Amino acid sequence: MERGSTNVRKVGQSTLAWMVRFHYGHPDIFDRLFHITRGGISKASKTINLSEDIFSGFNSTMREGNITHHEYMQVGKGRDVGMNQISSFEAKVANGNGEQTLSRDIYRLGRRFDFYRMLSFYFTTVGFYFSSMVTVLTVYVFLYGRLYLVMSGLEKSILLDPRIKEDIKPLENALASQSVFQLGLLLVLPMVMEVGLEKGFRTALGEFIIMQLQLASVFFTFQLGTKTHYYGRTILHGGAKYRPTGRGFVVYHAKFADNYRMYSRSHFVKGLELLILLVVYLAYGKSYRSTSLYLFVTFSIWFLVASWLFAPFIFNPSCFEWQKTVDDWTDWRKWMGNRGGIGMSVDQSWEAWWIGEQEHLRKTSIRALVLEILLSLRFLIYQYGIVYHLNIARRSTSILVYGLSWLVMLTVLVVLKMVSIGRQKFGTDLQLMFRILKGLLFLGFISVMSVLFVVCSLTISDVFASILGFLPTGWCILLIGQACAPLIKKTTLWDSIMELGRAYDNIMGLVLFLPIGFLSWFPFVSEFQTRLLFNQAFSRGLQISRILAGQKDIGEFE
Structure with missing residues (x-):
């Protein structure tokens, strides 16, 4: 499938050559007469046909041609060795596969292939990306299903059933054995078999152990998130574009702000969402509290969360040097504090980057925007469930309890609006007045929260649970505001949405930076x-x- 196939892919390429094989990469040799007499290989679209070379394979196959594999010589292909360059390449390929999924070529081939050729077709084109997306979506469905069971009280009622108590042991044994396969042993098996055929199974086993010691599992789990994000976003909104990746030997220290700009929406946001789901499930769940079943069920998800949050820093050279950490923090605070302007690049201002991250929403369809808003409503489950578990609810199921919880969110929006007005009036010329205004607003907000803390007899656990409940709600408001930006910009609420986004990025950056700063001490x-x-x-x-x-x-x- 690629020029310069490696040992690992050689067996697979030889097998697929007589069934179905599509050349993905720069074509080595074209039969000019064959293609010219059958309409050529040029395409009119620069977005659908982002992965331009594979469409020549589609055209050849639909016109009863084939793509062969000849092992005349075998060389190593020069590729990027930096984490960010590899991620850019994976994002470009995922975008291309998303556009392939939407193309008529895939539809026509799928209608004409027999079952066995369809299996190979699935493997050689969009199948891997589709299965990766389904894998990640399954994690979301599982955790949100568990969140519903815990918050609704259905889990507790199920556990009180004596029949469930008697049958829980076989379930534990089944999940324990399943967790071994969730570690990815089935995905590793093809690699071990191919290397074993080439160099022997002892060498294959040794290479597998070395890969684990080099944290290959962390790297490939992180790239799973890259494939899923860009593939899914391309299917939903389109907008694939070419991403230059380079061919040089590049090993450099990427600044924290660069990593945040590159991975914030694709990995960090999703990782923190899954982290909050796991914490809420652990805090309110009762089913696995006294057994080791919770570890078996959620171990792979905890590993996924850790990889998505910290892999860019683990594979970033000199990331844990103290001077580099200090410089990264200074650069991060400068980037977050700068205001955007006309012609300002994304690496100079947070506002310019934030607006650029919403570009795909401006060019998408109404149907995709509606689906984006519906998907954002999932964050309201946290608030709705946690509010009724607080002491302030007094076990009341009245809808007024949930309605009163929105007063907190409205208060936060009002405070952010006042900060935005203060930034516009005093931010440039009267820095002291602006800081005094922010201090007064902060003290007022803390005072109101303290009164609520005393009057409502809230405990520390209630406050912690409230934070877990209201943080996702604010993110839901932010996502809906971004999707409805053309309408909100006509009102006075857009500045509040922008300040809310700045506050969330500040919080996420601080959460990610604290472990880096701590480890840099050693x-x-x-x-x-x-x-x-x-x-x-x-x-x-x-x-x-x-x-x-x-x-x-x-x-x-x-």
């Missing part, structure tokens, strides 16, 4: 990361370069 963490990412010769050269460079910035090599 010098051995940075040394361990260098040995993990690079071989011994490169690690030694990196240390020598630091000594020779002195005070110069030595975190970048190209």
Whole structure:
């Protein structure tokens, strides 16, 4: 499927050559006479046909041609070695597969293939991306289903059934055995078999162990999120575009702000959502509290969350050096504080980046916007469920209890609106007045919350639960506001939506930065990361370069 196939793919390519094979990558040889006499291979669309080369394979197959695989020579293909460059490449390919899914070529081939050829067709084109998206969606469905069971009290009523208590042991055994396969052993099996055929099964087993020690599972789990996000967003909104990735040997320290801009919406937001789901499920769930079943059920999801949140920093050279951490924090605060303007790039201002992240919503259809809004409503489940579990509810199921909880959200929006007005009037010329205004608003908000804390007899657990309940609600309001931006911009609420987005990005950035800052205190963490990412010769050269460079910035090599 790609030029310069490696050992791992050689067996698969030879097998697929006599069934169905589509060339994805730069074509090596075209039969010019065959294609010219059958309409050529040019396409009129630059978005649907983003992955232009594979459509030549589609056309050849539909016109009763074939794509063969000849092993004349085998060389290694130069590719990017930086985390961000690899993610950009994966995003580009995922976008291309999303557009392929929407194309008429896939439809025509799917209607004409027999069952066995359809299996190979699924494997060689959009099947892997579709199955990856279904895998991630299954995690969401499972956790939100569990959230509903816990918050509605249905789980508790089920556990009180004596028949369930007697039959819980077989369920534990079944889930325990299933969790072993959830670690990805079935996905690893094809790689072990192919390497075993090439070099022997002892070598294949050794390579598998080395890959795990090099945190390959963390890397590929993170790339699973990249594929799912861009593939799903392309299917929903379209808008695929070419992403330059480069071909050079690039190993450099990416700033925290760069990583946040690149992975915020694709990984960090989703990872924190799953994290809150797991915490709420652990806090309110009763089913697995006294058994090890909770660990078996959620271990793979915890691993997914950790990979999506921290993989960009684990594979970022010099990420845990103290000076680099200080510089990253300074750069992050400067980027968050700068106001956007006409012609300002995304790496200079948070506002410019935030507006650019919504570009796909401006070019999509009404049906996609409606679906985006409906999907955003899932965040209201947190607030609705947690409000009725607080002491303030007094076990009341009245809808007024839920309605009163929205007063808190309206108060937050009013405060954000006042901050936005203050930023416009005092932010440039009267910095002192602006800071005094923010301080007074903060003290007023804390005072109101303290009165509610005393009057309603709230406990610390109630406050923590309220935060878990209202944070997703604010994010729901933010997503709906972004989807309805053309309408909201005609009112005075757009500045409040922007300030709400800035507040959430500040919170997410702080949550992600705290573990990095803590680990940067310990010098051995940075040394361990260098040995993990690079071989011994490169690690030694990196240390020598630091000594020779002195005070110069030595975190970048190209």
